[in-house]
Amino acid sequence: MAKKKPLNPENFEQECTTVWSFARRGNWATHNSKYRGNWSPDVVRNLILRYSNEGDYLLDPMIGGGTTAVECKLLNRNLLALDINPNAIELTCKALEFESEYAPKIKIKLNDARNLSMLKDESIDFILNHPPYADIINYSEKQIPEDLSNIHDLEKFCDEMEKVAQEFYRVLKEGKFCTILIGDTRRKKMYQPLAFMVMQRFLHVGFVLKEDIIKHQHNCKATGFWVKKSKEANFLLIMHEHLFVFQKL
Numbered sequence: 001m002a003k004k005k006p007l008n009p010e011n012f013e014q015e016c017t018t019v020w021s022f023a024r025r026g027n028w029a030t031h032n033s034k035y036r037g038n039w040s041p042d043v044v045r046n047l048i049l050r051y052s053n054e055g056d057y058l059l060d061p062m063i064g065g066g067t068t069a070v071e072c073k074l075l076n077r078n079l080l081a082l083d084i085n086p087n088a089i090e091l092t093c094k095a096l097e098f099e100s101e102y103a104p105k106i107k108i109k110l111n112d113a114r115n116l117s118m119l120k121d122e123s124i125d126f127i128l129n130h131p132p133y134a135d136i137i138n139y140s141e142k143q144i145p146e147d148l149s150n151i152h153d154l155e156k157f158c159d160e161m162e163k164v165a166q167e168f169y170r171v172l173k174e175g176k177f178c179t180i181l182i183g184d185t186r187r188k189k190m191y192q193p194l195a196f197m198v199m200q201r202f203l204h205v206g207f208v209l210k211e212d213i214i215k216h217q218h219n220c221k222a223t224g225f226w227v228k229k230s231k232e233a234n235f236l237l238i239m240h241e242h243l244f245v246f247q248k249l
Contacts (some may be wrong), residue, residue, distance in 0.1 A: 005029065007100070008074060015046050018049060020243065021216035026067070029097045035065025035088075039130045039139045042217065042242065044071045047128055051177040052077055055104075056125035059171065061113035061164070066092030068128050069106055076102035077126075078117070082111040084147055085140055088133070112146060119171040127168050127178040131161065133194060136185055149209055154187075154194060162201035169205045172248045178207060181215065183241040189233060195242035197205040207246035213242045 003218070025033040026041035044077045046069050052058060054076040060068040061071035063081040069092050071081040083089055092108050114128075131138060134157045140147040151157040168178050180202070182195045203209065217239045230237050 005031075007098070009042070009045070012042075014049055015085040018211060019214050019216070020046070021218070023218050025049065026083070029070050029072060031067065032065075033093045034231065035091060037130075037132070037139075038065040038067055041071060043181065044068050045075070046074050047179050047245075048072070048077060048126070051179065057123065059119075059124045059127045059168075060129065061111070061116065061127075062088075062129060062131050063092050063108070064088050064130065064161065065097035068097075069164055070095050073098075073100045073102065076104050079107070080124075080130060081106060081108045082113060082116075084110070084112050084144060086110060087208050088139075104194075112118050114160065114167060116167040116171050123169055123201040124171045124175060125176055127172055128208075129164075129168070129178070129180045131160060131164070131180065131182060131198075133183050133185060136183075154185075154192060154197065157194075158197050158201050161198050162205065165202045165205045166209070168202075169248060174248055176246070176248060177210065178202075178246045179243065180246070181216070181241055181243045184238055186235065186238070189235050191238075195244070199242070199244055202244070202246050206249055209244060210247045211243075211245035213243035213244050213245070217241060 006028045022040045022042040031041045048071055057078045059080050061082040062081045069081045070077055081092055089108055089110050134154055135149055135152045139149045142150050148160055172178055182198055184194045185192050226237055
């Protein structure tokens with residue numbers, strides 16, 4: 001019989017530096033690592049505790065496998081969880097099937113993050129966002145043409161992310177925070193600083209940069225084929241992401 005996971009993490013400590021590294025992938029509640037590209041629950045928990053308060057209204061417009069929703073239920077934050085992919089909506093609903101001492105309002109809806117018309121101006125206390133890194137991982141296999149993970153061209157991807165950033169800026173309350181976890185990529189063996197390209201779009205719409213946190217990637221397959229390929233083709237494997245914390249002043 002499998003051991004039942006605890007409801008909350010054991011030995012959790014809030015981060016206080018600009019380098020974060022979490023080897024575990026959520027060994028509490030209903031968290032799991034089956035959804036490819038899902039962000040670490042440790043990241044989400046740290047962000048929620050540092051940048052929001054109990055009873056706040058949070059937004060995760062690309063909910064994916066439901067990590068943010070689970071943490072909001074555990075930490076008593078209200079949440080609007082959106083995604084353009086019906087599969088993500090289904091997974092998030094399933095992830096919330098557990099008992100908690102809190103009963104925050106968690107609304108889950110199929111929606112494109114570039115259009116948050118259901119939200120009034122300055123109505124959200126905190127935004128968490130873990131978008132696709134262009135088409136590195138394709139989440140809809142082109143069945144949803146407007147899915148950001150179907151965009152190969154990096155400039156076009158950034159153009160669409162700027163639309164997302166504009167909506168974030170509109171719905172976020174003054175003085176509050178918006179966080180985004182995004183990584184870089186390579187094209188024709190050359191390093192492409194996608195994270196900084198997206199960061200510039202957020203600055204362009206009015207956000208200011210509060211923090212740039214370097215997150216160590218633990219679950220990349222940096223053995224066997226890719227190690228050999230790295231040596232043969234003379235390139236380094238990307239093992240970090242940028243966790244930007246923006247503020248609306």
